[in-house]
Amino acid sequence: RKEVEQDPGPFNVPEGATVAFNCTYSNSASQSFFWYRQDCRKEPKLLMSVYSSGNEDGRFTAQLNRASQYISLLIRDSKLSDSATYLCVVRKAGQGGKLIFGQGTELSVKP
């Protein structure tokens, strides 16, 4: 079983839709949590960190449930430019900072 699990999708949604991605992690020693965005044939880029209290950045809201080992990302009012793969990422304490990535969830926003 992978340490970080995501539904690979693809999620096909119309412009303006709200879409939610979920992710679970198996290691309770996980310390930091992130969502990365990766465009086709490009490098991953940090979208946002995820905090226990939940955090929002414009149209993007991230939530963390440590008890359930569950992370979510909500995108409101989807834009065509949101089309990408969204990677759920965790970092464990005492592991030197290495990032553990999920498989990624592919999002395609259609006009």
Added chain:
Amino acid sequence: GAGVSQSPRYKVAKRGQDVALRCDPISGHVSLFWYQQALGQGPEFLTYFQNEAQLDKSGLPSDRFFAERPEGSVSTLKIQRTQQEDSAVYLCASSLLSPANNNEQFFGPGTRLTVL
């Protein structure tokens, strides 16, 4: 300023050849990471340097993989006797300080290796 750069961007190798992949981190960044990303998968950790010291190489898949960062800046990932299963994108990332400070990792564009 310049981001992380990697070369070559694309490499085709015949099975059994040795390859060397280069990473130029952001100037002044202490930490450097290598990841391997197979098609349709997320990146997987290979190895980590803090300055010139290789502190974690637990992700290297076999002894055919070797990485170095002799002067604490540029790093090279070498793969000996390449196999078809080595075909992947190899990503390099750097961060300003040691990871204990929870710094963001900035990724390079990757080297796409195809082994025939």
